[in-house]
Amino acid sequence: MSGHFRANLALVGFGNVARRFAVLLEDRRELLMREYDLDCRIVGVATRRHGGEFDPHGVDVAEFDGKRSNTGGRPSLAFDIIERLGRSDADFRVVVETTTLDITAGEPAIAHVRAGVAAGCHVITANKGPVAFAYATLRDEADAAGVSFLFEGAVMDGIPIFNLVRETLPGVTLRGFRGVVNSTTNHILTALERGEPFDAALERMQSEGIAEADASLDIDGWDGAAKAAALANVLLDARLSPHAVRRIGIHKSDGARARQALASGKRLKLVASAVRDRNGSVSATVEPIELPTSDILASLDGKANALVLQTDLLGELAICQLEGNLTHTAYALLSDLVTIRRRQAQPAAPARRIL
């Protein structure tokens, strides 16, 4: 144990992503120690409706999962646990925020991030709310506190987007992006092409667990708008919220449109995009577009996602997620942990601020 960098973690939000993250963290324990000299311990768990637990010696997450009960929704619980995390003894402390997206204002996730930073903790999140609604503010607060605020899983699960730009494209300026970033709508549009009715396709996605019971966030383009805002805020230094994104979702009438597109050698895709205009202001859009099959976004069936980056030095490049699952999102949190560890080891090496 001694000799390793010890990180104390608190899980704020305890849904599927947090649970899978806890399993992955255990699974890769040896690797994290061997390659990154990093020893992680989950010391806190805060749920929305099932209470929480804090133990500086470590919380047994599986055991907590089994015994948790309806102890009710004390809203201050998460903040209590974050505060105790901040006072706990370790080389560094990390809030792992995985509450679900609130599309009205990104809360309480933003408050969790802020509380973590204020308590001197690093914050990593798979929730796109904080980045989509308040990136610049949270980044500045984290900078001032000397901690990291990371969110690799917020947009394309574990596929590196933010790290790609931050770590591998030095000196490159981004001008815009466009992507297919919502799997539910991409699945539905693919089904519509095959002639499946909209409602039947949606129901099938729900029964297969691909779409949520309430799929309106996906269908109406809100998920895409939140991702577009998040990407624009980080990659293009915008100050957007999801509500500032021009947004057209998909509708029943898109069945005919999707089949018509296919018949004319095109494919209908829900495209999220943003561009910086000559005045420097950034506008973002989510809308269904007929794409020629020569467009890389047109080749993406169902579960595949992709983001095309428009750059000054490298023209267009794309990164594609050919499949997606819970482990990918959990992995994004793991990669954020490693980023924090690397920064700890590299005081002389501030990460390039993405602009």
Added chain:
Amino acid sequence: MSGHFRANLALVGFGNVARRFAVLLEDRRELLMREYDLDCRIVGVATRRHGGEFDPHGVDVAEFDGKRSNTGGRPSLAFDIIERLGRSDADFRVVVETTTLDITAGEPAIAHVRAGVAAGCHVITANKGPVAFAYATLRDEADAAGVSFLFEGAVMDGIPIFNLVRETLPGVTLRGFRGVVNSTTNHILTALERGEPFDAALERMQSEGIAEADASLDIDGWDGAAKAAALANVLLDARLSPHAVRRIGIHKSDGARARQALASGKRLKLVASAVRDRNGSVSATVEPIELPTSDILASLDGKANALVLQTDLLGELAICQLEGNLTHTAYALLSDLVTIRRRQAQPAAPARRIL
């Protein structure tokens, strides 16, 4: 000037890539100083047939380019200049190797890399020979000498492949890859689909400057084999040479095959791939394959390249270069320079060895 990290550079090989690199370096001088505190000076140039120059106070590359003459091919010139670079005064010294690929044994590029390392210089190269023929040896020699051997531009110009795996996928194990990595053959196959005869398509590529006058390295799959070996050696810890890659190029008879594939909803692509089998040994292949249009590699027209990585934690992900030009390759060298600078600043942060 003072206060910046000063890097002395010697250009070994002075073709189009090296010239473009010199222009890009000048163009981004301010940015490198501002963002990376890095002040680069080209102090040496070695050409194959037009002599060379060394000046510790800096060589005016444009001027050298204008006045160079047929002073003949003294083979030791490059090594003399590398040795003088090694003795020159700077915070660090970098050999910029851009000689052309020799498919028989990767020379003299490998000897240049070795000489650079032996002289205590970092070495960056856009030549795939050294990585394709001798990666493990050169990496170990560089490690032992405490210098970096980097080659981001060797496979997909400036699109980050090696940095993607090294910097953004911590804890992920690669199982294999497959990609479309040769533009000339991809252009020709696309032309064949349209019914253009093989020879006419090849001639057009040559007249448009896309293919070399001697296009046999491309057509016969040697370029793809060298890239497959390079990727396998670095990403899968293989010990391949291009000659160990199973290799099938494209031929006149592929015209009918390409049109037939298209008629049946597929596309004929020259695919480079490698996979690690259960015994741990890695086999690599270059061959034309009919791909279904749902395959992301099938969507790549002409100038586009892409690499699909097969991983344990993230399933398949792909990175795509949607266009390519000389500036991209020059940029890869610039990004390698920044990687060296970052490593200088981060003594506590050894780059993850890619396995």
